[in-house]
Amino acid sequence: MSSIPHDHAPGHDGHHHPTGLMRWITTTNHKDIGTLYLWFSFAMFMVGGVMALTIRAELFQPGLQVVDPEFFNSMTTLHGLIMVFGAIMPAAVGFANWMIPMLIGAPDMAFARMNNWSFWLLPPAAILLVTSLFVPGGAAAAGWTLYPPLTIQGGMGMDLTIFAVHIMGASSIMGSINIVTTILNLRAPGMTLMKMPLFCWTWLITAYLLIAVMPVLAGAVTMLLTDRHFGTSFFNAAGGGDPVLFQHVFWFFGHPEVYIIILPAFGIVSQIIPTFARKPLFGYASMVYATAGIAILSFIVWAHHMFTVGMPTAGVLFFMYATALIAVPTGVKIFNWLATMWRGSMTFEAPMMFAVGFLFLFTMGGFTGLVLSIAPIDMQLHDTYYVVAHFHYVMVAGSLFAFFGGIYYWLPKWTGTMYDEKVAQLHFWASLITFNVAFFPQHFLGLAGMPRRIPDYAQQFADWNMLSSIGAFGFGFSQLIFLYAVVKCVRGNGAKAPARPWEGGDTLEWTLPSPAPYHTFETPPVVK
Amino acid sequence: MVRFSQGRPLAARLLAGLAALLPAAAHAAREWNFQQPATDIARQQIDLHSFIMWICVAIFIGVFGVMFYSIFRHRKSVGHKAAQFHENTMVEVVWTVVPFLILLFMMYPATKTILAYKDTSSPDMTVKVTGYQWKWSYDYLQDGFGFYSNLKTPLAQIQNREAKGEHYLLEVDNPLVVPVDTKVRLLITANDVIHAFWVPAFGLKQDAIPGFVRDGWFRADRVGTYRGQCAELCGKEHGFMPIVVEVVSKDDYAKWAAAQKTKAAAAGGDPAKVWTLNELTARGGDVYAANCAACHQANGKGVPNAFPALDGSKVATGPKADQIAIVLEGKANTAMAAFKQLSDADLAAVVTYTRNAWGNATGDALQPAEIKAARK
Numbered sequence: 085m086s087s088i089p090h091d092h093a094p095g096h097d098g099h100h101h102p103t104g105l106m107r108w109i110t111t112t113n114h115k116d117i118g119t120l121y122l123w124f125s126f127a128m129f130m131v132g133g134v135m136a137l138t139i140r141a142e143l144f145q146p147g148l149q150v151v152d153p154e155f156f157n158s159m160t161t162l163h164g165l166i167m168v169f170g171a172i173m174p175a176a177v178g179f180a181n182w183m184i185p186m187l188i189g190a191p192d193m194a195f196a197r198m199n200n201w202s203f204w205l206l207p208p209a210a211i212l213l214v215t216s217l218f219v220p221g222g223a224a225a226a227g228w229t230l231y232p233p234l235t236i237q238g239g240m241g242m243d244l245t246i247f248a249v250h251i252m253g254a255s256s257i258m259g260s261i262n263i264v265t266t267i268l269n270l271r272a273p274g275m276t277l278m279k280m281p282l283f284c285w286t287w288l289i290t291a292y293l294l295i296a297v298m299p300v301l302a303g304a305v306t307m308l309l310t311d312r313h314f315g316t317s318f319f320n321a322a323g324g325g326d327p328v329l330f331q332h333v334f335w336f337f338g339h340p341e342v343y344i345i346i347l348p349a350f351g352i353v354s355q356i357i358p359t360f361a362r363k364p365l366f367g368y369a370s371m372v373y374a375t376a377g378i379a380i381l382s383f384i385v386w387a388h389h390m391f392t393v394g395m396p397t398a399g400v401l402f403f404m405y406a407t408a409l410i411a412v413p414t415g416v417k418i419f420n421w422l423a424t425m426w427r428g429s430m431t432f433e434a435p436m437m438f439a440v441g442f443l444f445l446f447t448m449g450g451f452t453g454l455v456l457s458i459a460p461i462d463m464q465l466h467d468t469y470y471v472v473a474h475f476h477y478v479m480v481a482g483s484l485f486a487f488f489g490g491i492y493y494w495l496p497k498w499t500g501t502m503y504d505e506k507v508a509q510l511h512f513w514a515s516l517i518t519f520n521v522a523f524f525p526q527h528f529l530g531l532a533g534m535p536r537r538i539p540d541y542a543q544q545f546a547d548w549n550m551l552s553s554i555g556a557f558g559f560g561f562s563q564l565i566f567l568y569a570v571v572k573c574v575r576g577n578g579a580k581a582p583a584r585p586w587e588g589g590d591t592l593e594w595t596l597p598s599p600a601p602y603h604t605f606e607t608p609p610v611v612k
Numbered sequence: 613m614v615r616f617s618q619g620r621p622l623a624a625r626l627l628a629g630l631a632a633l634l635p636a637a638a639h640a641a642r643e644w645n646f647q648q649p650a651t652d653i654a655r656q657q658i659d660l661h662s663f664i665m666w667i668c669v670a671i672f673i674g675v676f677g678v679m680f681y682s683i684f685r686h687r688k689s690v691g692h693k694a695a696q697f698h699e700n701t702m703v704e705v706v707w708t709v710v711p712f713l714i715l716l717f718m719m720y721p722a723t724k725t726i727l728a729y730k731d732t733s734s735p736d737m738t739v740k741v742t743g744y745q746w747k748w749s750y751d752y753l754q755d756g757f758g759f760y761s762n763l764k765t766p767l768a769q770i771q772n773r774e775a776k777g778e779h780y781l782l783e784v785d786n787p788l789v790v791p792v793d794t795k796v797r798l799l800i801t802a803n804d805v806i807h808a809f810w811v812p813a814f815g816l817k818q819d820a821i822p823g824f825v826r827d828g829w830f831r832a833d834r835v836g837t838y839r840g841q842c843a844e845l846c847g848k849e850h851g852f853m854p855i856v857v858e859v860v861s862k863d864d865y866a867k868w869a870a871a872q873k874t875k876a877a878a879a880g881g882d883p884a885k886v887w888t889l890n891e892l893t894a895r896g897g898d899v900y901a902a903n904c905a906a907c908h909q910a911n912g913k914g915v916p917n918a919f920p921a922l923d924g925s926k927v928a929t930g931p932k933a934d935q936i937a938i939v940l941e942g943k944a945n946t947a948m949a950a951f952k953q954l955s956d957a958d959l960a961a962v963v964t965y966t967r968n969a970w971g972n973a974t975g976d977a978l979q980p981a982e983i984k985a986a987r988k
């Protein structure tokens with residue numbers, strides 16, 4: 085497996101490579117595109133973060149102080165859309181671009197030009213979303229779930245949002261087709277499917293989920309568009325339609341979407357924990373089956389987001405049982421990670437800290453998910469801050485923490501420089517503490533009866549909201565530490581990284597020099 | 613329940629927040645747990661939540677006890693050497709089957725509660741609840757009267773110009789009144805967008821869907837005032853359309869219902885009466901505050917780029933018929949809803965008010981008969 089190819093720096097290998105900005109616009113290199121995805125996602129994370137802090141600033145005290153209610157609704161809407169479609173999903177695709185070819189011993193992604201196109205669709209979509217704030221009538225303000233008839237009422241900001249969703253969906257579908265093709269066709273000789281690093285497995289399954297559900301979302305928002313402008317009545321009872329139909333279609337996309345967000349994070353954690361426990365992943369085969377099981381179940385649980393719409397009793401019961409069932413494969417994964425740690429020889433560099441933090445906090449999000457799956461309890465907690473707390477535990481402390489861990493894990497390989505461990509540890513502890521200060525109190529708010537998406541609240545919610553806002557600002561500013569750590573590393577300011585900076589790392593990327601050459605595995609390595 | 617005066621220093625509020633973390637701070641219970649239940653269903657929900665939560669806490673402590681033991685004992689810095697095992701079929705089967713059995717154990721009581729929650733059969737009385745942007749209306753179908761229920765909290769409190777009252781944002785002008793120990797069935801619908809009717813103490817949350825009628829029920833077993841809120845994002849004033857339910861004794865309810873019926877009969881009034889400009893603007897001011905001020909604002913200036921001003925607008929100073937048509941039918945593709953559900957007298961009054969308030973001085977005094985004629 086010692087197949088180190090000759091290093092092509094861009095512009096030095098006889099081909100005509102553009103430099104400067106054009107290099108990034110025309111690049112077909114999986115590493116360049118991975119970098120683009122990751123920086124784009126960080127930029128969107130900052131934009132969505134400013135929106136989150138606007139929300140928390142308004143909720144710092146009862147009364148209206150900072151923004152008016154309509155703008156507040158735009159903030160909750162855009163915060164959700166930007167974080168889901170602009171920050172978390174592109175970050176996962178960035179990891180896939182960088183790592184999947186290196187983990188399976190492929191020279192690049194299968195469709196290099198489409199790869200470029202699927203990235204460069206994203207900035208226009210982001211621009212549409214952000215500039216919709218400045219059009220007459222303001223941005224979409226009906227929540228990221230875009231429920232009609234409220235979405236029928238908005239101004240042209242809503243149309244820009246629909247268009248942006250279409251573009252981002254197209255980008256995701258192309259990215260997914262690329263990932264599926266790469267994994268199925270470009271594996272190195274000897275790399276059978278069941279020998280692939282788990283990150284490739286979780287992304288393979290994620291990509292299938294994306295291909296299955298993004299067109300569903302596109303269909304739902306297209307129906308919104310024609311209801312708004314072309315006289316159809318899909319969601320208008322007066323014309324023979326049904327507003328609840330949108331919710332069914334949306335959540336048929338939306339629930340698999342939840343796993344699209346979390347499965348790549350599971351994959352990253354499954355790479356990190358064995359490395360730092362210096363021990364093979366426990367139950368590899370059952371991890372693969374559990375991931376597939378979660379993905380299949382994700383298609384039959386969507387209506388647990390709609391327990392209060394007034395479904396028939398049998399419907400409520402079915403969706404409650406199916407939803408609770410997801411706890412089984414998810415539990416299997418948690419137990420496998422713990423068994424991987426058990427009797428290992430662990431060290432706790434930043435990637436491992438984030439992986440353990442992920443394990444601990446994601447499990448809390450999993451438990452609140454189980455509580456919410458119990459339909460009678462959900463009748464109380466649906467659309468309250470309890471739900472807000474729940475999905476931030478799984479998306480922020482889950483996906484985002486795993487992504488932070490992945491960044492620290494692979495930064496030495498990407499840049500050739502070790503990150504500053506002290507700064508990274510500070511980033512971890514600051515994020516962990518402020519995250520919990522921001523979101524743990526929201527469980528209490530939800531139990532006590534505070535609805536979500538309200539700009540002002542009754543007096544008994546004042547204390548927890550204030551605490552939550554303080555935590556949120558702390559969490560937001562903690563991410564500047566992360567930016568500092570990454571920039572320092574990218575600028576080569578730190579110890580030089582060896583080819584294999586982690587003692588326990590035994591996947592293919594560690595056989596390459598650090599930083600990884602521009603083109604890798606042009607001659608495939610042979611996996612025993 | 614702790615209540616806060618305005619302007620309490622930040623530090624004191626934070627301390628109160630931290631104090632609520634301590635079990636001893638029992639007075640703070642409602643800030644961090646369910647509200648006191650007033651129905652059997654709400655009680656079952658709370659019991660179920662406690663049951664599930666304590667199971668989760670027990671599993672959590674077990675699982676993460678193992679993890680932290682491992683983290684402290686199986687680390688390189690204490691010289692622990694890594695074992696190399698990576699599967700064990702027996703263990704894997706156990707940790708798949710045992711969680712499944714625990715789930716079955718949870719599903720049994722949950723199913724029982726859902727069956728009770730969804731059983732809306734044989735009610736003692738029925739009230740139709742309609743959600744509007746942004747208020748509720750209650751129609752007592754068997755008694756033939758109904759009314760709107762608007763937020764009563766003054767704008768000055770919301771804008772921090774006055775101290776906030778005890779029931780800030782959770783107070784209405786006309787609460788839903790029901791008798792105690794009575795199975796009340798609610799037929800829930802909406803006029804414009806989806807709302808959700810939610811009273812935490814009753815454990816009842818049901819979306820109100822325009823064009824469809826869904827039902828729900830409760831049987832309150834304690835006299836008292838119960839407060840809830842709209843739970844589905846319904847636009848700008850979503851946070852400002854509370855629900856207040858007064859549960860009264862059966863005798864008090866009978867007296868209240870009789871009075872409402874008399875009032876409803878009287879409200880019809882004399883259709884031939886000719887109203888003066890002053891009568892109309894006085895009544896119109898109230899109608900405006902309840903229905904229009906949320907968007908067009910009390911000063912008639914609207915909100916730039918969102919809600920048009922009425923002060924000096926072409927609609928409110930132009931032909932009467934055009935304005936009546938917009939008020940009756942709404943304006944397509946805008947937030948302006950139809951208001952044909954209001955009475956002729958109310959509509960005549962509010963249109964007259966807008967044509968004579970602020971800088972508008974048309975001098976028009978619309979009569980209810982003109983509205984009646986304009987209805988299609």
